Amino acid sequence: MPQTSFIDIITPIMVGPSSSHTAGAVRLGLLARNVYDARPHKVTFRLYNSYAQTGFGHGTDKGLLAGVLGLAVDDVRIKHVFDLPEAKQIAYEFEYLEDFNRHPNAVDFIFEGDLNMFVAGDSVGAGEVVIRKINDFTVKFTGKFNTLLLVYRDVPGMISRVTKLIQERNINIASLHCDRYAKGEEASMCICLDGELDEKILKLIEGIENLYLVRYVKKLEH
């Protein structure tokens, strides 16, 4: 039996009207923002299925943009996000699609700027979210754990090099997920942690050879 928490039942404090379609949208936006970790010139949001159909009445579009701009789920400015100065500094666009191979509440973020990036995720109910894809790589993280994301060249020993540094700090790994494009090509690693990584260890990790991208995505507050 999972060890559930009563706090989960009497939270979150959030802006309505829907935990999956509003709060979930904000949280997906926040995670995508942290994965991109730069200032985009333009963001295209692709809303699928139920997100596309009922998004208007639930403020899903506002939630997604608010998240990308860094607003928290209980920020009352979400309602007027399109009028915020932050929103006027980037270009954004919404596309509404139907694809029943995707989750009912699925969204893609297409970031354009000095770095281009694709991030996809689902809002899986009660405000819980999962990021499923970054560029071509399958990942799986929820914002409930501090998460280390790495894209690297598929060479032997990468996992042990990274996990050794984490283990030296006595930080427990909650889950680890790897994926690769092809042998010896680009690969990805997604590590959810019970503890926190400091600047020093992140610098050491960034110093590992054959790494293309390192992102440390902190767990969401709400």
Next chain:
Amino acid sequence: MIEKDINSFEQLFNACKIANVAIYKVAQTREAYLSEKTEDEVRNIVKRSLDAMKEAVRTGLKSNELSLSGMCGADCERLQKRFAKKHAVFGKTFEKITTYALATSEENLRMGKIVACPTAGSCGIVPSVIIAVSEDFDIPEEKQINALIIAGEVGRIISNKVSLAGAVAGCQAECGVASAMSAGAVAYLLGGSTRQILNAVALAMKNLLGLTCDPVCGLVEIPCVKRNPFLAVHAITAVELALADIESKIPLDEIIDALEQTGKLMSPTLKESSQAGLAKTKTAIALENKLFKK
């Protein structure tokens, strides 16, 4: 000893009995232990939710702004005007419960700040009863926090078996569970014993089995908003019966089994997919066509 394996109401009852403490105490000790926080830290989180609930009521009572769809948002104002002219037959506490529930629920759909308790669509039920009863019976904040902990613990144990989502188990698992959580909280506020509190939960839950989730236009508005004051009052009925030692003949854990089974047997068309029930009435379809300009 800290009892951390509490996955059924029977286990909760026994843990209270063995340690000779109230439900909120068992729940907060367990929560603190498992989340590696102090009990005070846990209570502070609960207080933050309680404060946000009160703020949502205050804000909601003053507003008549419509939702994004324009379908709902002005009913709390109507109800307050009515009570200003003529008091409710059931008295002042009834007036507060129904207006507070509507105020919170309408605040939710106009993108105001609320507490999802357990969900956003059912956010008016638990706050309305805890706040209204506490005001009218001069209940101090510490006891209000205890009541909210009990509500949360009830929801948590139910959620071990049934996902609290309309899409999974219908509205019985959202507003229905909110009403059961409320019954437990209010039974405590009015001095109920552990047995009476759990019995209030059982009576409220039992009477809502089978409630479907068929929102018009797929939005958390019709029938969700008005369902909140109805099921808040429903919780009070359960409390009054329970405090009179009227017992549910079916034990609470078995009622939750029935909730789970009913959720599984409920047609997917009646579980938040807006493919049947109220959502496919003539008027609902007309509203849908107007809203989405098909």
